[in-house]
Amino acid sequence: MSSLSLAPDAAMEPVSLAERAYRDIRDSLIMLDIRPGDPIHDGALALRLGVGRTPVREALKRLETDHLVVSYPRRGTFATIVDxxxxxxxxxxxxxxxxxxxxxxxxxxxxxxxxxxxxxxxxxxxxxxxxxxxxxxxxxxxxxxxxxxxxxxxxxxxxxxxxxxxxxxxxxxxxxxxxxxxxxxxxxxxxxxxxxxxxxxxxxxxxxxxxxxxxxxxxxxxx
Incomplete structure (x- = not known):
């Protein structure tokens, strides 16, 4: 799912690969395209978005701060449950x-x-x-x-x-x-x-x- 359009001023701002990955994954989580509790595979996301794993991993760190994903040692990263x-x-x-x-x-x-x-x-x-x-x-x-x-x-x-x-x-x-x-x-x-x-x-x-x-x-x- 592509990121939603923003106001005209925002549309002119340059967007890094990490920012693009962040917005795309974020909106997939919000709209439940990635279901609550689903495992997050950075390699699969990188392939889908057409970027490397590094931008995806940077995006996932931000999304954890947003309470949209959660990471567990030795288990991986998952979409948070909707509470x-x-x-x-x-x-x-x-x-x-x-x-x-x-x-x-x-x-x-x-x-x-x-x-x-x-x-x-x-x-x-x-x-x-x-x-x-x-x-x-x-x-x-x-x-x-x-x-x-x-x-x-x-x-x-x-x-x-x-x-x-x-x-x-x-x-x-x-x-x-x-x-x-x-x-x-x-x-x-x-x-x-x-x-x-x-x-x-x-x-x-x-x-x-x-x-x-x-x-x-x-x-x-x-x-």
Missing amino acids: ITELAEVSELRRVLEPLAAHKAAATASDALRAGLGSLARDIEKLGEREVDKRGLMQYDLEVHRMIYRAAGNRHLEDTLIRLDNLATRIWCMVLDRVPSVAGHIEEHVQLLDVIVAGEADRAAELALAHIAGFERTIRAVL
């Missing part, structure tokens, strides 16, 4: 940091980033005209959040929120077949993206908080 009990702790942090990111994005995003956010909002509005499966909808969810984090202009905030959103998305993907309407959750992003583009910082923070609270309620309802 549903982490939802409360992850949501506790996201309820504070997601509104902050949305507020900062609305207040300080560059014109190029605002254009990218607006374009994504218009694309989501047209989802009803296309047949997009639940997996595709989840990719939209990841892209929206990552673009907002980038637009916030604080790399430490961005990195922290990406890690939290990755963990939340794995939980979401575990129960995806039991969620009645994923499309509705994704379409909520349109209003949030539009107020960020319009520079309405306080409103953006309110909508971001409501979105995270709604996500947590949805997950708990199907557990």
